[in-house]
Amino acid sequence: MTDNSQRSPHGGPNSTPELPTAYVPAEVEGKLYERWVERGYFEADAKSDKPPYTIVIPPPNVTGSLHLGHAFEHTIIDSLTRRKRMQGYETLWQPGMDHAGIATQNVVERELAKEGKSRHDLGREAFVEKVWQWKEESGGQISGQMRRLGDGVDWSRERFTMDEGLSQSVQTIFKKLYDDELIYRAERIINWCPRCLTAISDIEVEYQDDDGELVSIRYGEGDNAIVVATTRAETMLGDTAVAVHPDDERYAHLVGTEIELPLTGRRIPIVADEHVDPEFGTGAVKVTPAHDPNDFEIGRRHDLPNLSVMNERAIITVPGPFEGLDRLEARSAIVAALRAEGRIVAEKRPYSHSVGHCSRCKTTIEPRLSLQWWVKVGPLAQAAGDAVRDGRVKIHPKEMESRYFSWVDNLHDWCISRQLWWGHRIPVWYGPAGEVVCVGPDELPPTGEGWTQDTDVLDTWFSSGLWPFSTLGWPEQTESLEKFYPNSVLVTGYDILFFWVARMMMFGLYAMDGTPPFHTIALHGMVRDQFGKKMSKSFGNAVNPLEWMDKYGSDAVRFTLARGANPGVDVPIGEDWVQASGKFTNKIWNATRFALMNGATVEGELPPVEEMSATDRWVLSRLNAVVAEVDALYEDYQFSKLSEALYHFAWDEVFDWYVELSKTTFFAGGRGAEVSGRVLGEVLDVLLRLLHPVVPFVTETLWTTLTGAESVVVADWPKDSGFRDAAAEKEIAGVQQVVTEVRRFRADQGLQPGQKVPAQLTLPGALAAHEAPIRQLLRLQPAGAGFSATATLPVAGGTVAMDLSGTIDVEAERKRLTKDIGLAEKEKAQALGKLGNEAFLAKAPEHVVDKLRTRLATAEADIARITAQLDGLPQG
């Protein structure tokens, strides 16, 4: 019993509880969720002997609140886990959040900036303290949103990527990797963000085509002059060579000589390197090893010095006229200076080229030589690729595999150190001379004389890469780890396939002795607005899911998202659609109300088939077919299709047809009503359980009311009983046809839907049994004495003769029938054309030919019927 339902005043053992006439989500959702949590439904027991089913939450960043994309992802995960729980699995949906290093630090820095402060004003310790405070607030907001959504997570296991246990995981794997020489420290060109003041990894750089200006500069003099082109003129201060292609005859005589670098007075060599494309520009390239990754490689090959000319804020540090200018100021100043010297040989020309930007703050990346920690990804990526290649891990949808392979198979070493304050401090201590003296957790706390810990933190993805097992207690060999690793499925967006999924694969396989972190990777798309546009705050089309949940209910939001979820494909969502889903939940509510008020029950065994009407058998046959269909779709993560199937079965077949066709039976009472009441109870029982994973709240309220059981959360998942009744399905299809046809006739005649019309029905064989419901649906009254038909409508082997008492619109009807006969004739001609084609008859499969013959027969019958109908019309 739920709080908002009461016993009928009429009482009795089969009394019908009364529910309000509309589903008001706000009144039930919150209470239900807390009850589920209190009863421990979502807690996963590592000691259970049920088979495990595990999904870890893609940990949301603690930077703010959840958006529709999270709601989407959570709907999928919650539905999957709710179904498995009902199927009897020991189900763990692992909750938690990500500290999201750079993103969170930036957010808190922005907050500080509002007060006119920087993190340096606070100092490291106080700043980190401030971020923790932020985390507490934001995290509370996120878990509140998850409760509203109905996420069935095990709150007792909630984790944070920077909690104590997870820090232990991070340090442990760092040391293991270091000991295996898979982590090393090296000076390389890295992607440097001059605003965030940290190195970032390759995938944190977003490339976009920017308009730049290509200037051509003459280096050297006279016969030795050589022209190079650049869009970053300021880097010339750091040039330590000019490179040409080894086979380029134009410059062969210059290779090995030196020329003067303008503005600096330095002399630099001309080297020959395969990297240079002789077809591009002049075929000569300035080489700045300290500020360009390609040039760095060239420099290495030719033993060139690396000359840094900018500091970490991209300010020129070379003594002289340009010192203190930032890179853009320096660019124009240097071009101007070169022009003054007559060194600009071709004027600046607009040039669109790909430029890297910091994915967090959009600042242009400055490639920079820097000492950082790296993960050697070769062996790890190899294993991560193999696990998918040999089928131990499946990527769904399969098309995404090629993307995965192209990445793991072409991966460069991963720069993991960040010059930030918020994150896992790198567990490395240096001696007085800067040498590494201690790594990892084992020797903690390090006590050596003059030892200092590395001040950098780790890339946030380093810790989230451990998520599938760190949350279960690793490196401790816990019962939970034993039970719930590997995870069953990973559900996440294709946008973090590389950031997160590939890293979990690498770390999982590495840390867990070759056991991949999950068997299946189910990738979903991105939520977009109703026009397919990306949702973003700046564009103004981002929606707070709470707003819609308040308005239409969590179930409505969930159903809309599920209905849009085609694997790997972006899902558009608009308010209209949420509204439509809200109507659906209301429809379920009211249909169940009707059923409860008319004797639907789940008490006792289902009546024997012989006692059931064809309508009963039809609906049960369809019900079981839908159970099987939905089950298969769940296994394939086809949320859109399974939601659609449930929507149509529930609304069209059960609520519109079964309920309407059964009304006469219910109202008549007696054994027939009893049988149908039990059947309707069965249908709703199964249907509500089938719907529950997607729309948990409304189904919980209705199902517990219907069954009196404790909760649908822990009910059994429906099984296909195997019951099918093709004859009943055919029979009801006939009934539907008759009803539809007469309805169309009535509508065309402009008869009021409620207007009763005296009629005589002559229905063929099986359909005759359905005369009562047909009359009921069509508002046809028994024809009394003196009945005279003014309109006769031939239907499916019989006739419906009606006394329209002069209301018939003969012209309208004549027009409609003429149109229909035209269509039927066209149909007939088409079928005849095909059947007269010998090539077709020779090659087409039998069922196609049969179908065509049926079509022909139907068309001919239609023509005859409609002709008779036309003839039967009163003369206008």
Place this chain on the structure above:
RNA sequence: GGGCGUGUAGCUCAGUGGUAGAGCAGCGCCUUUACACGGCGCUGGUCGGCGGUUCGAACCCGUCCACGCCCACCA
């Protein structure tokens, strides 16, 4: 530059060889005792263009056009 994908009703999308579908929107009728968050009926498509394979193509092949996404060390 490479890879993947998309183009079907006004909008968002299903539909992988056999008579074009759904939801929403639109039009019309209706307070018929579960629901007006409802019921019923209707309108609407040269399935991006062209060519090919086939008895038959939205679906397979080729080509062109238009979008989208991912990857890449194009000075």
